[in-house]
Amino acid sequence: MKKLLTLLAFTAPLSAQAQEAGELVSFVSCPVYRDTDQGRKSGCWLTTDAASGQQWDVSHSPYKPNWDYAIFVEGRVSEEGEDACGAPVLEPVRTSRLLDIDCTRHMIPAEGYPGRFFIAPERYITPLARRPEAPEGPFEERTFYAFFEFDRDFLVYQYSDFIVQQAAYWIEAAQPRRLVVTGYAATDPITVSGVELAESPEIAQARAENVALTLSRLLPGMEIVTRWETGSQPMDLSDADTIPGQSQRRVEIKVEF
Amino acid sequence: MQAQNRTKARTMRERTLGGNLALGAAAGAVLLASAYASASEEGDGLDRWWAPGEGRTFPELLDYDNEHGTLRTLLVGGPLETDGHPFFEPIGPNGRACVTCHQPADGMSLSTASVRAQWDATGGADPLFAAYDGSNCPTLPQGERASHSLLLDRGLIRIERPWPPAQWNGAGVEPDFAIEVVRDPNGCNSGAEYGPEAGVISVYRRPRPIGNMKYLLAVGFDLDPKQGVALPRDPETGVYLSGNLMADNRVSTLRDQMFDAGSTHLGMLDRMSDEDRHRIEAFELSIFVAQQRGGGGEVDDGGATGGPATLRDSEPGELGALGFPVWGEFAAWEEIDEEDRARLTPEEVAFRESVARGARIFRERTFLVSDAAGLTTQMGFGNPFRVACKMCHNMTRMGNDVAPGQVDLGTTTLPFADHFDDLPLFRITCLNDPHPYYGRQILTYDPGFALTTGRCADVGKITLQSMRGLAARAPYFSNGSAQDLHAVVDYYDRRYNIGYSEQEKQDLVNLMSVL
Numbered sequence: 001m002k003k004l005l006t007l008l009a010f011t012a013p014l015s016a017q018a019q020e021a022g023e024l025v026s027f028v029s030c031p032v033y034r035d036t037d038q039g040r041k042s043g044c045w046l047t048t049d050a051a052s053g054q055q056w057d058v059s060h061s062p063y064k065p066n067w068d069y070a071i072f073v074e075g076r077v078s079e080e081g082e083d084a085c086g087a088p089v090l091e092p093v094r095t096s097r098l099l100d101i102d103c104t105r106h107m108i109p110a111e112g113y114p115g116r117f118f119i120a121p122e123r124y125i126t127p128l129a130r131r132p133e134a135p136e137g138p139f140e141e142r143t144f145y146a147f148f149e150f151d152r153d154f155l156v157y158q159y160s161d162f163i164v165q166q167a168a169y170w171i172e173a174a175q176p177r178r179l180v181v182t183g184y185a186a187t188d189p190i191t192v193s194g195v196e197l198a199e200s201p202e203i204a205q206a207r208a209e210n211v212a213l214t215l216s217r218l219l220p221g222m223e224i225v226t227r228w229e230t231g232s233q234p235m236d237l238s239d240a241d242t243i244p245g246q247s248q249r250r251v252e253i254k255v256e257f
Numbered sequence: 258m259q260a261q262n263r264t265k266a267r268t269m270r271e272r273t274l275g276g277n278l279a280l281g282a283a284a285g286a287v288l289l290a291s292a293y294a295s296a297s298e299e300g301d302g303l304d305r306w307w308a309p310g311e312g313r314t315f316p317e318l319l320d321y322d323n324e325h326g327t328l329r330t331l332l333v334g335g336p337l338e339t340d341g342h343p344f345f346e347p348i349g350p351n352g353r354a355c356v357t358c359h360q361p362a363d364g365m366s367l368s369t370a371s372v373r374a375q376w377d378a379t380g381g382a383d384p385l386f387a388a389y390d391g392s393n394c395p396t397l398p399q400g401e402r403a404s405h406s407l408l409l410d411r412g413l414i415r416i417e418r419p420w421p422p423a424q425w426n427g428a429g430v431e432p433d434f435a436i437e438v439v440r441d442p443n444g445c446n447s448g449a450e451y452g453p454e455a456g457v458i459s460v461y462r463r464p465r466p467i468g469n470m471k472y473l474l475a476v477g478f479d480l481d482p483k484q485g486v487a488l489p490r491d492p493e494t495g496v497y498l499s500g501n502l503m504a505d506n507r508v509s510t511l512r513d514q515m516f517d518a519g520s521t522h523l524g525m526l527d528r529m530s531d532e533d534r535h536r537i538e539a540f541e542l543s544i545f546v547a548q549q550r551g552g553g554g555e556v557d558d559g560g561a562t563g564g565p566a567t568l569r570d571s572e573p574g575e576l577g578a579l580g581f582p583v584w585g586e587f588a589a590w591e592e593i594d595e596e597d598r599a600r601l602t603p604e605e606v607a608f609r610e611s612v613a614r615g616a617r618i619f620r621e622r623t624f625l626v627s628d629a630a631g632l633t634t635q636m637g638f639g640n641p642f643r644v645a646c647k648m649c650h651n652m653t654r655m656g657n658d659v660a661p662g663q664v665d666l667g668t669t670t671l672p673f674a675d676h677f678d679d680l681p682l683f684r685i686t687c688l689n690d691p692h693p694y695y696g697r698q699i700l701t702y703d704p705g706f707a708l709t710t711g712r713c714a715d716v717g718k719i720t721l722q723s724m725r726g727l728a729a730r731a732p733y734f735s736n737g738s739a740q741d742l743h744a745v746v747d748y749y750d751r752r753y754n755i756g757y758s759e760q761e762k763q764d765l766v767n768l769m770s771v772l
Binding site: 033035037039040041042043045061062063064065066067068099107120125126127128129152153154155156157158159160161164165168210213214215217218220 | 476477478479480482485486487488489490495497572574575576578579621623625627633634635636637638639640641642643644645648690693694
């Protein structure tokens with residue numbers, strides 16, 4: 001069923017207190033593309049939390065918006081200045097696309113803002129030609145975690161694909177007995193900006209199977225057991241970048257010896 | 258005079274490198290002159306056309322002139338006697354060989370200029386025009402030009418795909434869309450034998466160039482960013498599959514491609530023998546094709562490193578953004594030194610500068626891309642996002658995609674495709690999720706990748722091709738919709754509202770004319 005996101009008129013009190021650095025914000029809203037140009041991938045994504053009337057720069061998300069659909073924003077207030085895109089910055093931040101909530105395409109000009117020159121992120125998968133040397137042991141039981149956009153099983157480029165690739169390099173060197181891959185889905189409903197959000201239970205299995213397929217291709221012959229669980233809860237995991245919701249939408253790769 | 262000497266010396270070195278000729282300068286020049294002479298004789302006469310079973314010798318270096326200059330094909334380990342060679346012999350019953358549609362003078366593809374010349378020369382009797390796929394549909398009267406109009410006008414071969422598709426990359430396929438025929442101008446998508454209800458869909462595509470294959474088979478990364486999963490491996494060899502063959506990626510290895518080509522284009526009933534397969538594969542992997550001479554003279558002169566020798570001698574699979582920039586071959590032409598200026602004509606200097614600007618425009622002049630499924634859907638880039646040409650054409654030296662290159666540019670799908678009354682039009686209905694940009698119903702001339710994966714999200718995606726030898730093989734895009742290089746740039750200008758200046762367009766055209 002299509003829902004229409006009724007953005008509340010911006011009646012937020014002018015006194016809306018400035019939010020503190022590090023504070024977690026989450027809301028559902030329509031994205032706005034600001035057409036800045038400092039070369040490839042340098043445009044800005046802005047979006048306004050209707051409840052506070054505050055506009056945020058969410059351009060740092062590893063999975064960026066589609067201007068046709070609402071986004072579920074989860075991010076932390078950053079101290080980075082507003083000068084790149086013209087709004088306070090959320091970083092770390094996630095913007096999951098909610099394809100059943102339509103938005104009107106909205107693009108605004110650069111208005112003098114420069115945007116950001118694209119710099120390759122740290123989580124940039126390694127080209128085959130530049131494979132690092134195999135890690136050295138001793139190897140012992142270890143768990144890797146890969147993370148997903150809301151209600152999706154896709155290994156996002158320059159984020160989750162990197163994590164799985166690096167895990168595979170370690171596993172290849174470690175030669176474990178088997179891998180247990182467990183997919184999780186955040187199926188307990190939450191209400192954000194008046195929208196009820198819950199991941200579908202099937203996505204837990206789809207995540208596990210996608211990661212298992214990837215690992216089976218990266219590590220031919222490896223024994224891989226696949227499991228899935230719903231009702232996922234937040235965990236403190238470094239690659240979830242302090243976003244609790246992100247940590248719920250995960251796959252766990254347990255390396256057993 | 259000086260210019261000529263330099264050119265010859267360079268090309269002689271070239272020959273020395275490519276083979277085992279160790280000749281003095283004078284002998285080299287003589288040998289070279291004769292190579293050119295034979296090439297230009299061929300260039301002027303009917304001999305441009307390689308007919309099946311002629312038994313010619315495929316030389317180590319083969320030049321053919323085209324409207325933009327000269328195309329060069331290098332055969333590693335050549336020369337090759339083609340007598341009895343399965344790429345050149347009519348190994349099936351219809352009189353065709355692989356070379357029929359993969360012609361050396363046409364960058365190992367097939368230009369409409371050659372198709373028309375062959376029609377005129379043979380009154381349409383050449384096996385190229387075989388009813389099965391060299392006509393708009395085998396049910397049409399074969400003697401008439403109109404029955405072959407798609408091949409004659411846009412260089413299109415009929416491709417018959419099974420519907421529904423059953424398997425891809427070793428896994429079962431269950432389509433999530435239904436397909437109906439809205440319009441069937443040629444009769445090959447309706448009736449008892451043709452069309453989705455009969456279990457086959459006909460689409461019309463350009464022959465993709467063979468040559469420089471190591472680049473198309475190269476794998477830059479072990480994960481596929483567009484599919485969000487690791488690359489599949491060839492079950493026979495364990496090697497990662499690049500995902501860069503065929504418009505719809507229905508096959509991923511040269512081996513499987515040959516079975517496909519043998520049973521369709523050549524009309525073979527039996528599988529190709531292992532020996533033939535190995536010989537064809539060896540040939541495909543040893544030819545390197547690129548423009549060697551253009552409006553600015555030799556493309557590997559004045560510090561530039563264009564041409565097929567560089568292609569032959571370089572490592573494939575590098576992402577331009579991480580290594581040698583895409584079309585960095587022409588960086589030296591950004592600033593042409595006094596000595597070169599003195600020996601070149603003003604036109605040559607201007608052309609070289611234009612090519613160098615074109616290379617920069619290709620890499621740096623950004624525009625806003627939206628609704629390009631494959632890139633703007635799942636990868637995380639967002640929709641829209643700013644790119645330059647090289648975002649998609651990102652492999653160093655080749656301009657194909659380092660990752661599996663299935664992207665929807667809109668070339669085959671409404672409302673972005675050019676309108677054609679002579680192509681079949683299909684209506685796709687997505688059964689589960691709607692397509693992210695087209696919605697639940699899509700009108701398309703060629704569903705492309707979706708005919709392989711059965712997913713409506715893949716409708717309109719076409720695998721990026723090689724960008725080499727373009728000068729020799731108009732028209733462009735998988736459905737031949739761009740008649741020349743200007744039309745390619747104009748398509749992008751319209752599709753993405755780029756607003757290129759006339760100079761920028763010309764610079765891009767000049768760049769592409771020397772690849």
